[in-house]
Amino acid sequence: MAQLLRVHNFNVSSDGIGAGEDQTLERPFGHVDHMRLFSWGFATAHWPGRTEGGTMGLDDYFTRDWARDIGAEIMGRNKFGPQRGPWEDHEWQGWWGDEPPFRTPVFVMTHHERPSFTLSDTTFHFVGGEPAEVLAQAREAAGGKDVRLGGGVSTVRAFLDADLVDTLHVAVSPVKVGHGLKLWESPDELLDRYHLDVVPSPSGVTHHLFWRK
């Protein structure tokens, strides 16, 4: 099977918003209450970092698929941290503490150079260039496995615009946010290029599963 680029457990509000525009160190998702978006995932047994308890129904199939056959992740700079401009604070090593959940090479997209570093099983690389160039590097590093596109909103949009995404799992929460960074006006925008299964979950979110036509 081909080496896919996959989006997993990406959360948006019912009006398509994945994050606020006003990210800070204290509020990685800006004014958007990410607990309300992500609560379905936190409740599951296989949410990254959880070690006991949790549900094992439908929602858990999605959280446990996150790591399956993944050899690298690509993320936007804003997923890695709230800083903008040149990297002045090399002490900042992401939001995830000493044991980031990725356990693969991670490619952080940025216009500013910074040396790679390793935390536990995860190595972060800082790379510029177009989405296709970054994807080529991530595929090379993934050792034949798939590559996960980790977000945030602008990064997913850039890879969709470049037609590089093979599958997407987007959980739409029954919460309206009003303004912020939008993934879409409607999931129907992707139907010219993707099949779509729409799956309501007992937890209240609606899973949207896209795969290429």
Add this chain to the structure above:
Amino acid sequence: MAQLLRVHNFNVSSDGIGAGEDQTLERPFGHVDHMRLFSWGFATAHWPGRTEGGTMGLDDYFTRDWARDIGAEIMGRNKFGPQRGPWEDHEWQGWWGDEPPFRTPVFVMTHHERPSFTLSDTTFHFVGGEPAEVLAQAREAAGGKDVRLGGGVSTVRAFLDADLVDTLHVAVSPVKVGHGLKLWESPDELLDRYHLDVVPSPSGVTHHLFWRK
């Protein structure tokens, strides 16, 4: 996380029947038309043995979870072959050809002795004893990973009766069979011991996801 015993992609008709009573070499599921039960699975990209094409929506989440973190399988004798009584035909090595999809040790439950043998990455062992004893052997062989309970109907029933099953995925097809080997009169029979998510799929089957209370 504990070492689980998991049932995956187990198919029954709308009246709870998983196989006919009249199994033969030509008809592994007896009079039951297994193509009608399994068609949702055959259509997916990750059905065992499929190498290209296939859907990647909801149904594929179930077929691709089949191998995740599994270190051994337990199956009943009737899943392995149509023979009854002592093993007279050692030429018979199961229904799956030279490359069985299991790729782990497989424990075939039988009252009759037979030497183990290996085909590609799969080794078949033939074991007697109670479900709990067979599960202990399979756990030992699984090297810390989970154990899959592969069926058929009588085997799943025996492990449910012994309260050894941790999670079950049962796909209920919109087909009535009338008579045969029954998994249940109704999925509600398991609700005293299990949580249940009921998930209708666009393909027409209804996935039933059970996990322990």
